[in-house]
Amino acid sequence: MLGNGPLEAALARIQREVDAAFESILPVPDDTRAQLVEAMRYAAIGGGKRVRPLLTVSVATLHGADRSAAVRVGCAVEAIHAYSLVHDDLPCMDDDDLRHGKPTVHKAFDEATAVLAGDSLHALAFEILSAPETSGDPFVRAELVATLAVASGWGGMAGGQMMDMAAGSQRYDLHTITRLQQLKTGALLSAAVEMGAVLARVPEEGRGHLRAYARDIGLAFQIADDLLDVEGDEALAGKALRKDDAAGKATFVSLMGRNDARRQARALVEQAIGHLGSYGTEADLLRALARYVVERNT
Amino acid sequence: MLGNGPLEAALARIQREVDAAFESILPVPDDTRAQLVEAMRYAAIGGGKRVRPLLTVSVATLHGADRSAAVRVGCAVEAIHAYSLVHDDLPCMDDDDLRHGKPTVHKAFDEATAVLAGDSLHALAFEILSAPETSGDPFVRAELVATLAVASGWGGMAGGQMMDMAAGSQRYDLHTITRLQQLKTGALLSAAVEMGAVLARVPEEGRGHLRAYARDIGLAFQIADDLLDVEGDEALAGKALRKDDAAGKATFVSLMGRNDARRQARALVEQAIGHLGSYGTEADLLRALARYVVERNT
Numbered sequence: 298m299l300g301n302g303p304l305e306a307a308l309a310r311i312q313r314e315v316d317a318a319f320e321s322i323l324p325v326p327d328d329t330r331a332q333l334v335e336a337m338r339y340a341a342i343g344g345g346k347r348v349r350p351l352l353t354v355s356v357a358t359l360h361g362a363d364r365s366a367a368v369r370v371g372c373a374v375e376a377i378h379a380y381s382l383v384h385d386d387l388p389c390m391d392d393d394d395l396r397h398g399k400p401t402v403h404k405a406f407d408e409a410t411a412v413l414a415g416d417s418l419h420a421l422a423f424e425i426l427s428a429p430e431t432s433g434d435p436f437v438r439a440e441l442v443a444t445l446a447v448a449s450g451w452g453g454m455a456g457g458q459m460m461d462m463a464a465g466s467q468r469y470d471l472h473t474i475t476r477l478q479q480l481k482t483g484a485l486l487s488a489a490v491e492m493g494a495v496l497a498r499v500p501e502e503g504r505g506h507l508r509a510y511a512r513d514i515g516l517a518f519q520i521a522d523d524l525l526d527v528e529g530d531e532a533l534a535g536k537a538l539r540k541d542d543a544a545g546k547a548t549f550v551s552l553m554g555r556n557d558a559r560r561q562a563r564a565l566v567e568q569a570i571g572h573l574g575s576y577g578t579e580a581d582l583l584r585a586l587a588r589y590v591v592e593r594n595t
Numbered sequence: 596m597l598g599n600g601p602l603e604a605a606l607a608r609i610q611r612e613v614d615a616a617f618e619s620i621l622p623v624p625d626d627t628r629a630q631l632v633e634a635m636r637y638a639a640i641g642g643g644k645r646v647r648p649l650l651t652v653s654v655a656t657l658h659g660a661d662r663s664a665a666v667r668v669g670c671a672v673e674a675i676h677a678y679s680l681v682h683d684d685l686p687c688m689d690d691d692d693l694r695h696g697k698p699t700v701h702k703a704f705d706e707a708t709a710v711l712a713g714d715s716l717h718a719l720a721f722e723i724l725s726a727p728e729t730s731g732d733p734f735v736r737a738e739l740v741a742t743l744a745v746a747s748g749w750g751g752m753a754g755g756q757m758m759d760m761a762a763g764s765q766r767y768d769l770h771t772i773t774r775l776q777q778l779k780t781g782a783l784l785s786a787a788v789e790m791g792a793v794l795a796r797v798p799e800e801g802r803g804h805l806r807a808y809a810r811d812i813g814l815a816f817q818i819a820d821d822l823l824d825v826e827g828d829e830a831l832a833g834k835a836l837r838k839d840d841a842a843g844k845a846t847f848v849s850l851m852g853r854n855d856a857r858r859q860a861r862a863l864v865e866q867a868i869g870h871l872g873s874y875g876t877e878a879d880l881l882r883a884l885a886r887y888v889v890e891r892n893t
Contacts (some may be wrong), residue, residue, distance in 0.1 A: 391704035408687035420748030450718030
């Protein structure tokens, strides 16, 4: 099992790779669109833990895919993640002023630019995936697009956010919270893993244990997020915390209590690691990443 | 040359087909995502002239593509058009209360739902295109996605909207207005035509005249829009007019004058029709559509 060192090195490496890819994909044009592209770069470059690209690249390279193609796919997933944060932070949504320790896009630019920057990052994800540089096999490109589009839309992330917006007016039970989080956070984490498998052409019968791994870490990730929202340090998190409680929203922590929530998150991580039993040490990074998901402090 | 009858019948038919396709693609779920899907349906069904899907379906079927697949592709283009209207109408953007003669999405629902409904229609477009029902050929699916993603993002529609948002603070010249409109309106109209050709596997060397046709009608369409903004009837248009002048924005009409603008629009239509010289009567619908673009009163 890897210690923190190799995981930290892997996170630092993917952060550099993703930043470099966005730098090259997003040159600032010499006209009044400059502000739009600056806002996209502000949202996409230099922030975030890059957990999703690391999942994609780890799964893809574990199964023999080319690393630079895998980084492109990871960037597409991260573009969707970044766009969703820009839109979720808007005044009409969660109304947040701080993200990754700096002003949110609508604060640093303006609301109209934030809407358009989110929209443009959304389109960029599909532009990246459908380009021949991502895979020479058009079937792979089309399958990558299909996986990400479903994860992004009303049947995935946007649907989860809608359920979350409605949560203030009704008290959800644990079953509904689980469903909400499987959509809001889980769908994109699962897509990150699945797209690594798609890029590496892992056959359908080899994907079941990867899907189970993704499902378990997705849920563990959200329980850990709810714990961090209660126990975390705002300065370290780089964003406002303790908002769910203020909004009267049910969370895993409010429904289960902190101790049971923490136990459940750890059990899910062990279960996730259990799904990787058919791999040897080559999957240690995925195991370390599963532990990191609940042990991170941001 | 077709009279108004066949074009009107073709528009009525494509309106029915697009509405039916969205009806079947967007069933309302039995949970709190219902409001999101209702808002998507509100934005996508029953409104709009469906000029873009008619372009796609006409070009695709002219070259032998299956009509029901072409309607799916047309729906994807229209989903992007609908999402862009929902976001452009937001208070932080153009702040419009009326669209297609009914309250805009953020008025009929709320702003958060409007942002998410736009985002979900955006994702839906790529979900539709990447599904095997659209084309059995994954190369076609990937190329459709690539064409639409570029047209939708910062290099196309969103970039044009950004230039338009910045137009209040600087007076653009005719060259810049032309560039702005080629992005804001032209990119998606051109994509509608190109995607018809992609679906029908029209070889590269057969696409030049279609691209020239699309470029000319795109520009004519926007000049006609600017004329309608000055001369049109708000009740007939179903939206607020005369906003550009109030915002101090330069338009084709303010820069060229009404008479020259009208002359230019008509010249572009004739030029567009000229690019269809290699087709016989089977392209009469595209010719009639080009004329309709400048002669419509909404």
